[in-house]
Amino acid sequence: GIQVEQSPPDLILQEGANSTLRCNFSDSVNNLQWFHQNPWGQLINLFYIPSGTKQNGRLSATTVATERYSLLYISSSQTTDSGVYFCAVEDGANSKLTFGKGITLSVRP
Amino acid sequence: DADVTQTPRNRITKTGKRIMLECSQTKGHDRMYWYRQDPGLGLRLIYYSFDVKDINKGEISDGYSVSRQAQAKFSLSLESAIPNQTALYFCATSDLEAGQETQYFGPGTRLLVL
Numbered sequence: 001g002i003q004v005e006q007s008p009p010d011l012i013l014q015e016g017a018n019s020t021l022r023c024n025f026s027d028s029v030n031n032l033q034w035f036h037q038n039p040w041g042q043l044i045n046l047f048y049i050p051s052g053t054k055q056n057g058r059l060s061a062t063t064v065a066t067e068r069y070s071l072l073y074i075s076s077s078q079t080t081d082s083g084v085y086f087c088a089v090e091d092g093a094n095s096k097l098t099f100g101k102g103i104t105l106s107v108r109p
Numbered sequence: 110d111a112d113v114t115q116t117p118r119n120r121i122t123k124t125g126k127r128i129m130l131e132c133s134q135t136k137g138h139d140r141m142y143w144y145r146q147d148p149g150l151g152l153r154l155i156y157y158s159f160d161v162k163d164i165n166k167g168e169i170s171d172g173y174s175v176s177r178q179a180q181a182k183f184s185l186s187l188e189s190a191i192p193n194q195t196a197l198y199f200c201a202t203s204d205l206e207a208g209q210e211t212q213y214f215g216p217g218t219r220l221l222v223l
Binding site: 102 | 149153157209211212219
């Protein structure tokens with residue numbers, strides 16, 4: 001099946017800093033989503049982005065489908081950005097998402 | 110009110126017991142999923158259902174069963190719980206809107222098998 005690798009596995013930032021989270025995948029995809037899991041465990045969908053670029057406030061994401069990677073940008077980070085960020089992809093062959101292992105982000109005040 | 114609810118939110122049980130985790134949604138979505146999350150492993154798919162008459166095994170279905178009682182309800186059962194089924198379990202729903210499929214997650218159920 002399709003492989004999903006996220007990097008770095010852990011990231012510590014000072015409040016106000018910017019960061020880039022990366023997701024590499026091993027095959028063509030027709031669905032790619034970024035999720036944020038807050039410290040209380042709740043999973044929230046951030047972006048549906050199988051290709052192109054989207055922005056939502058301080059967050060933006062870019063997927064370069066031909067090169068099989070996606071990037072999540074966080075600008076002016078806040079302590080509420082802390083948690084785990086997951087990338088999940090669907091390759092179209094099985095109509096279900098495969099998740100990466102996540103990136104743990106800690107934003108310190 | 111939450112669109113995707115899970116009950117119970119926390120459960121402690123003993124090895125060999127049968128337990129059921131329930132999921133309900135008010136989003137009107139046809140597709141529903143059960144995942145488990147273990148530390149450092151991300152989310153892994155247990156079962157999924159694309160409509161009431163459709164049930165499919167996911168990556169790690171052994172030891173689990175499901176029931177899709179209605180469009181809004183999807184239950185996960187552990188027939189004989191074992192300690193390595195201790196995990197955080199998530200239910201999710203999705204639907205195709207304007208060619209875009211986005212998954213929405215419930216709050217999760219923390220299960221401890223002693």
